[in-house]
Amino acid sequence: MHQTYTLSQLSAIIKEVLNIYLSDYFWIKAEISELHENRNGNCYLELIEKDTYTDKIITKFRAIIWSNVYRILKPYFEQNAQAEFKAGINVLLKVKIEFSDLYGISLVVHDIDPSFTLGDFELRRAQILHQLMSEGVFEMNKQLPFAIVPQRIAVISSETAAGYQDFINHLQNNEYGFKYQVKLFKAYMQGDEAEPSIIQALDKISGQDFDVLVITRGGGSRSDLAAFDRYLLALHICQFPIPVISAIGHERDVSIIDMVAHTRVKTPTAAAHFIIDKTLQFWTAISNLYENIIHQAKNLVDNEQKILEQYAIVLKNSKYVVNEQEYYVKETVSSIIKQTQLKLIDTSNKIDNYANSLIFKIHRRMQFENNTIHSFYSNIVNITQYRLQQATQHIIYAEKFIQAVHPEKVLRKGYSITRKNGKAIKSSTEVQSGNEITTVLYQGEIISYVK
Amino acid sequence: MAKKELTYKQAMQELEAILAEIESEDVDIDKMTEMIKRATELIQFCKTRLTNTKDEIEKSLKLLDNNK
Missing domain, CATH: 2.40.50.140 (Nucleic acid-binding proteins)
Incomplete structure (x- = not known):
């Protein structure tokens, strides 16, 4: 049992x-x-x-x-x-x-x-990444040039997702007033159907004219992210002809889609900001160029104006210089004239002085000569007169003497001359008694005899 | 007696000699007369000479004055 x-x-x-x-x-x-x-x-x-x-x-x-x-x-x-x-x-x-x-x-x-x-996740992802790289497609979407002004925007999302609404709101109500054409392509964003429906949407978009594709989901969703780590979807994104922005809305994971997309942002809002930023960059660049052009033009005008002003100053100064030169020339000319006049006056004075001096000297000399001559003349006259007078005196004296001693005159006074034998007797002793003597009177003669 | 060769100086010398002799009072009256006669001639000669000289001089001085 x-x-x-x-x-x-x-x-x-x-x-x-x-x-x-x-x-x-x-x-x-x-x-x-x-x-x-x-x-x-x-x-x-x-x-x-x-x-x-x-x-x-x-x-x-x-x-x-x-x-x-x-x-x-x-x-x-x-x-x-x-x-x-x-x-x-x-x-x-x-x-x-x-x-x-x-x-x-x-x-x-x-x-x-x-x-x-x-490690498990990484291993699976690493396998996919390795495959994408070895196929040479991993960088393809990243290498696409991003539109300078992204304005035609395709969005893959689910219409009801809060993330999509956030994206649209932020994009269309941007503070700069930029306008965007947004077209939504609906797809499942979670679950097993997500991957094929997203690929289907991609196929629709690739034939159309868009600047950028945004793949977005609601932020904060805790639903399955597996679709975004799938090989096939990643391959489509890599080879997609326009740049893809992934905004799958999760903080921690970086999905393979995030890695192969042209740009990865964390939230739909960030995607909107990214696009607005791109536009703003363009706008700013344009504005800067505009400002630059204005600035340059202004600078150019200012510089030219400054140069002109400087020229004007130079011209003004040159006027002063000319005036100064003119004044200087005038001064020089008048100085020359003055100097010349002074020199002429000086020379003239000198000549006058010489002339005066010469005249004076000539006068003096002539006066001197004159005086000398005159003196000679006076001397001659004086001496001559003196000599004549002297001679005359002599003669007058001789005449008077002769007149005085003339015997006739004595005889006239009663005197007589007694002669013996014709000879005048001066003493009584010369005669003897009986001698004939002749007495000569003034008038007549007396013959007598001595007793 | 007056000769043309006679100079004023000779005349004066002769005259002065005559005067000196007369003054000596040794002169004989008769001689004296002759001496006086000679002296008078000499005086006349000298006077004439003096007058002529004076005239000549004044003539020359007049020329000078005119040329002044």
């Missing part, structure tokens, strides 16, 4: 065995196929393992993260794995096997290694 157990007895046995043999922690890797948070904050997971080749689920476990752990683990994971903690990701979990009487075996999660998930 078989020993029979009740379920609870069996359950107790399993618990015991688990306690003895599987009481340790295990690190397990699995894909989260389902995730559910209940009101108490506990998180219930369905973990699966798929066959590498067939992709069929080969193992499935239930797992639970108690709220006290989940509160810590979820942000820790999301921050470090740069991924949402959600269904569809592969995770490395530290678990303990628990057995419940009601629910059977489940895994209680105590810890999680975010680097595993990150």
